[in-house]
Amino acid sequence: xxxxxxxxxxxxxxxxxxxxxxxxxxxxxxxxxxxxxxxxxxxxxxxxxxxxxxxxxxxxxxxxxxxxxxxxxxxxxxxxxxxxxxxxxxxxxxxxxxxxxxxxxxxxxxxxxxxxxxxxxxxxxxxxxxxxxxxxxxxxxxxxxxxxxxxxxxxxxxxxxxxxxxxxxxxxxxxxxxxxxxxxxxxxxxxxxxxxxxxxxxxxxxxxxxxxxxxxxxxxxxxxxxxxxxxxxxxxxxxxxxxxxxxxxxxxxxxxxxxxxxxxxxxxxxxxxxxxxxxx
Amino acid sequence: xxxxxxxxxxxxxxxxxxxxxxxxxxxxxxxxxxxxxxxxxxxxxxxxxxxxxxxxxxxxxxxxxxxxxxxxxxxxxxxxxxxxxxxxxxxxxxxxxxxxxxxxxxxxxxxxxxxxxxxxxxxxxxxxxxxxxxxxxxxxxxxxxxxxxxxxxxxxxxxxxxxxxxxxxxxxxxxxxxxxxxxxxxxxxxxxxxxxxxxxxxxxxxxxxxxxxxxxxxxxxxxxxxxxxxxxxxxxxxxxxxxxxxxxx
Ligand SMILES: Nc1ncnc2c1ncn2[C@@H]1O[C@H](COP(=O)(O)OP(=O)(O)OP(=O)(O)O)[C@@H](O)[C@H]1O
Ligand SMILES: [Mg+2]
Numbered sequence: 001x002x003x004x005x006x007x008x009x010x011x012x013x014x015x016x017x018x019x020x021x022x023x024x025x026x027x028x029x030x031x032x033x034x035x036x037x038x039x040x041x042x043x044x045x046x047x048x049x050x051x052x053x054x055x056x057x058x059x060x061x062x063x064x065x066x067x068x069x070x071x072x073x074x075x076x077x078x079x080x081x082x083x084x085x086x087x088x089x090x091x092x093x094x095x096x097x098x099x100x101x102x103x104x105x106x107x108x109x110x111x112x113x114x115x116x117x118x119x120x121x122x123x124x125x126x127x128x129x130x131x132x133x134x135x136x137x138x139x140x141x142x143x144x145x146x147x148x149x150x151x152x153x154x155x156x157x158x159x160x161x162x163x164x165x166x167x168x169x170x171x172x173x174x175x176x177x178x179x180x181x182x183x184x185x186x187x188x189x190x191x192x193x194x195x196x197x198x199x200x201x202x203x204x205x206x207x208x209x210x211x212x213x214x215x216x217x218x219x220x221x222x223x224x225x226x227x228x229x230x231x232x233x234x235x236x237x238x239x240x241x242x243x244x245x246x247x248x249x250x251x252x253x254x255x256x257x258x259x260x261x262x263x264x265x266x267x268x269x270x271x272x273x274x275x276x277x278x279x280x
Numbered sequence: 281x282x283x284x285x286x287x288x289x290x291x292x293x294x295x296x297x298x299x300x301x302x303x304x305x306x307x308x309x310x311x312x313x314x315x316x317x318x319x320x321x322x323x324x325x326x327x328x329x330x331x332x333x334x335x336x337x338x339x340x341x342x343x344x345x346x347x348x349x350x351x352x353x354x355x356x357x358x359x360x361x362x363x364x365x366x367x368x369x370x371x372x373x374x375x376x377x378x379x380x381x382x383x384x385x386x387x388x389x390x391x392x393x394x395x396x397x398x399x400x401x402x403x404x405x406x407x408x409x410x411x412x413x414x415x416x417x418x419x420x421x422x423x424x425x426x427x428x429x430x431x432x433x434x435x436x437x438x439x440x441x442x443x444x445x446x447x448x449x450x451x452x453x454x455x456x457x458x459x460x461x462x463x464x465x466x467x468x469x470x471x472x473x474x475x476x477x478x479x480x481x482x483x484x485x486x487x488x489x490x491x492x493x494x495x496x497x498x499x500x501x502x503x504x505x506x507x508x509x510x511x512x513x514x515x516x517x518x519x520x521x522x523x524x525x526x527x528x529x
Contacts, residue, residue, distance in 0.1 A: 148387045148394035155381055158370040165330070165364070167356035167385040167443060176391045 005123050006195075007236055012130040013191045014235030016137050018215035018227050020184025025213070026222035027144060028177035029157025030078070031086055033209050034093030035185055038067040040204030041097070042186030043193035044107055047116045056119045056194055057129060063190035064183040071182025075175045082160075094209050101201045112200025119194055130191045137184050141224050144180075153177065157222070207249050214252035217259050220268025230267060282341075283308045283478055284329065284447055289338030291324050291502075298324040299335070300502035306447070306480065311473040313493030313510065314482045317522060321502040322482045323365055326449055329480075330362050331355050343446065357389055361445035363436035365452045365482070369424030375435055376420045379407035382442035410438040415464065429456035434465070441472070448472065451482045466492050486523075490514060498522055 021035045042063035049059035074093055081089050101107050108114075119126045144150045152173055155163040160170050193199050211234070219230030234252075238245035263270050284306045291299040298321045306312055316322050327333040329340060331352040339348045347355050356362075370378050381388070383403040388394045411417045414434040419427055424435065433456045440448055450469065454462040466488040473479050483489045489496070489510075496513040498505045505518040513519055 144395060146398050148384055148397045148400075149391055151377075151381055151384070151400065152388040152391070152394055154372065155370055158372045159368060161332075162368045162370055164352040165332075165356060165362055165368070166382045166439065167353050168381075168388055169351075169353050169391075171351075173391050 002123060005127050007239065009123070009127045009130050009191075009195050010239070011232045011235050012127065012134045013188050013195060014212075014215065015228050015231040016130070016134040016191070017185055017188035017212050018219070018231035019134075019137050019141055019224070020181045020188060021212050022181075022216050022219075022222065022224070022227045023141065023144065023184065024177050024181035025216055026227065027141075027150065027153040027157065028174055029153075029160075030174060030177065031083070031213075032090040032181075033087050033206075033213065034074070034090035034097075035181075035212050036204045036206070036208035037093045037097035038071055038182040038185035039189035039192065039208065039212075040101070040199075040201075041067040041070055042189030043199050043204065044101070044113070044189075045186070046190030047113050047193040047199060048107075050117050050194065051113070051115070056126075056190065060129075060133070060187050060190045064186040067186025067189065068179045068183030071178040071185075072175060074182070075178030078178070079171050079174060091206070091209070094204070094206050098201045098205050101204075108200065110201065112198060112203075113193075114198045116193055116197040116199070118197070126191070126194055130195075133187050133191065137187075138224065138228070140180070145224065149173075149176075207252075210249060210256070211252045214255045217256050218266050220266030220270075221264075223266065223268030226266055226268030226271075281308050282306070283310075283343060284480075285339075285341040286325070286329065287339045287341070289325065289328050289335040289340070291321070291328060291333060292336050297502050299328065301338075302499070302502070302504050303338075304497065304504065304507075306478055308446070308476065308478060309474050310478045311470065311493055311495065312478075312480050313489040313496045314480055314499070315484070315486065315489060315496060316499040316505075319501075320499045320522075322499060323451055324502075325499070326362070326451055326480075326482060329449060330360060356443060356445075357385060359446035360449065361440035361443040361447075362449045363433075363440040363451060363453055365455070367429070367432040367436055369432055369435055371424055374421050374423060375411060375416065375427075375431075375438075376404055376407045378424065378435060379410055379438050379442045380404045382439045383407055383410075385443050407438070407442060410441055411435075413441075414438045414468065415461075430458075430461060433457065437465075437469075446476060446478065448477060448479045449482075450479065452484060453481070454483055454485045454488060462488055 024030050024032050045063040045066050046059040050056050078086055078089055102110050152168050156170055156173055164170050215231040215234050216227055220226035244251050259266055282305055286304045289299055289302050314322055328335045380400055380403040383406045387397050408420050411420050414437050416431050416434045419431055437453050454465055457465055470492040493510055496510045497507040498519055500522040506513055506516050
């Protein structure tokens with residue numbers, strides 16, 4: 001049972017993390033190669049708070065708030081850059097995060113933070129908490145998609161100059177996407193810290209940013225169920241295949257490359273085309 | 281009442297002065313034809329009015345507010361709309377949704393309010409009516425990528441109308457249409473004027489412009505040449521010089 005619970009917790013956290021990036025990259029069309037930094041902010045915040053005695057369920061709130069605040073700042077800085085330049089700018093955020101945390105004694109420096117306490121009701125309690133957070137985020141994503149906010153995001157992702165001519169306040173919409181997406185990553189990070197119970201700067205580096213981007217791209221940029229599926233499968237791959245764990249960057253990089261070349265709209269796009277062919 | 285006032289606007293691109301100290305104003309419920317040869321700076325002046333470009337010098341006043349530093353989207357929500365010369369459809373959406381998102385401009389004004397609002401039926405209904413109105417209702421469910429330029433030009437007009445503007449800016453809406461279609465479209469444009477709506481029409485099709493516009497403004501080489509009732513303008517030496525070249529003057 002313990003093994004299954006651990007696997008499900010891993011999947012749930014990965015799904016939350018990937019869906020949070022999907023708001024920024026999928027809904028709003030802003031590629032981010034630095035999403036792990038916000039995951040890290042959430043992880044460190046929650047870990048320090050629970051070590052000081054706060055229950056995790058409460059510690060997740062400041063984790064989300066700090067990650068979201070950092071997302072707001074990065075979003076502001078990213079308003080003027082587009083496409084490739086945005087990818088490079090956000091990639092810098094990952095290196096900045098790792099670089100800063102390494103030098104902070106209070107954050108455990110190079111050694112990281114160990115002895116992160118277990119959650120109330122142990123492993124099943126953590127799984128329950130992770131599932132609640134993930135389900136809430138899925139509901140939020142579905143709501144965004146169906147609402148006028150989602151409609152506006154579609155136009156921004158499609159062509160932001162045209163969106164403006166149609167009266168959409170593009171910078172404000174982008175900032176909201178960054179805040180919602182990075183706050184979600186903060187929660188995922190807080191959960192992750194209590195799942196592994198040890199964190200260090202390299203847990204939140206470039207490799208993790210690429211991994212989560214691979215989940216979004218393979219699932220189908222913008223598709224909620226596609227990203228859920230891809231994140232669920234790709235997150236357990238390293239548990240089952242030692243090879244994937246050893247060559248993470250290579251495997252996820254190759255997955256991004258192959259998807260972009262062969263099926264840019266990912267699993268969701270493949271399924272849509274298949275369904276169209278079958279009903280014809 | 282004055283709806284729009286452009287004061288001494290200048291725009292430079294590197295060494296080119298595309299708009300040179302131009303002033304222009306328009307009252308409510310008016311219809312002004314804006315003509316001039318290629319490269320006269322018509323589109324550039326239009327972009328200054330919408331805010332896509334900031335003028336190097338000069339001011340833009342719209343509905344009594346100085347909007348020179350406002351971003352495009354704020355001017356649009358304040359009552360401007362633009363049908364662009366180079367069509368820019370949202371490629372991922374059907375024509376209906378291209379227009380529906382414009383029809384919902386008050387619903388997307390604030391992201392949080394937009395998150396609380398769902399249901400696109402009313403706006404899609406309005407969008408279908410507008411697509412019918414401009415004569416492309418048959419393509420309501422098609423994607424822009426599947427359609428010829430004549431359709432996309434009219435999509436631009438339908439989208440601009442969906443914003444319910446006080447001032448409608450049209451940049452060559454007849455381009456890409458055949459003679460019969462252009463005539464229908466011109467009549468349709470003329471019918472939009474009034475009830476609190478003014479139209480500024482850039483157009484190379486002088487025949488249609490002369491037929492429908494009561495008033496004309498001519499620009500050449502970035503400078504305003506002449507403005508007045510259509511017949512007077514077309515008889516003026518400035519008009520002939522702009523269109524027939526220096527030797528005719
Ligand atoms: N983005 C730009 N960068 C550099 N030069 C530009 C730019 N836009 C316009 N120009 C130049 O400014 C001048 C005016 O161009 P504009 O497009 O405003 O003319 P126009 O009157 O709309 O012409 P047309 O009838 O061909 O559409 C031209 O010389 C053009 O080459
Ligand atoms: Mg032009």
